[in-house]
Amino acid sequence: MRAFLAGLLVCLAQMVHADIRDMQFPSIEGGVLEMSAWDGQPVLVVNTASQCAFTDQYEALQTLYDTYRADGLVVLAVPSDTFRQELDSAEEVREFCEIAFGLDMPMTDILPLKGDEAHAFYKAMRDEAGFVPRWNFNKVLIGADGAVLGTWGSRTAPMSRDITGAVEAALADAGS
Template sequence: MRAFLVCLFIGLAQVIGLAQAASADVRDVQLPSIDGGMIEMSDWEGRPVLVVNTASQCAYTGQYEALQTLYDTYRERGLVVLAVPSDDFRQELDSAEEVREFCEMAFGLDMPMTDILTIKGANAHPLYEGFRETAGFVPRWNFNKVLIGADGRIVETWGARTAPMSRPVRSAVEAALAQAES
């Protein structure tokens, strides 16, 4: 019986801890910008943000075009699309300068973009560490997507195969925008 109560107590403590972690806010996070300086997530408080880990030499790299389309479609209503280049899957160019030039030349991107970051493992950037801690989300490949609501909480996550302009992504974005506008 004592072992059962100990397990129950530990389980409850974990649930309470997860509930507290799930309420964690990403708005305090800073990310290095691909253009130099820092990106402050707090600058987008009250706005939904779609965070996408990207790579320039991936079979899904064509999603950059759809990400830009999504951004163009909803930015006037407040959506931010944040590209986070990463070489965790060994498919990114060698430098942030190369990534920026590639994205501008090939896709005409003007969405916010970070410097090349580590997104998984012991050295994951705090934003992605927060995704892991609060939602159990760790990207399994490039072009995984995380929608953060206007309140700073994770709304939804999608894998690489889910296209940025797909109905599930657009529906979740529209719902997050509607919530932000109310």
């Protein structure tokens, strides 16, 4: 019976991971960003806002992306007005991020993070990982296999040792 339950838990965990890898986000550029396009790569998903005290983290997110992208890291910015600190349109967000921070990382359209309207990714994080962003610039590291490897709040800087260490470990695992 124990072996059966253990096997069932592994299957359920793989289904959750598969769901994450199969998720899609509307792109700020138009079209769709598909998590499956990054299969085998770790993805750091960050809910962002252009008018937040933590907005300067965009610069560090771009630095993180520049530092590790050749090794396979994807940094996905998810603008949101859930905490009422985002610009009025995706076009304004895109222009602001390009002009103020020179961002070239993938970025979604403006999406809700909480409640019934939350994007499917954030519903999965809530239901399966117990993670709900409490503010802007919360970070979720998804491993190459779709597992949630870590979550961090707004105060954890993108280039902190906590995050870079987790990214380096995820990249090493992805390369194995």
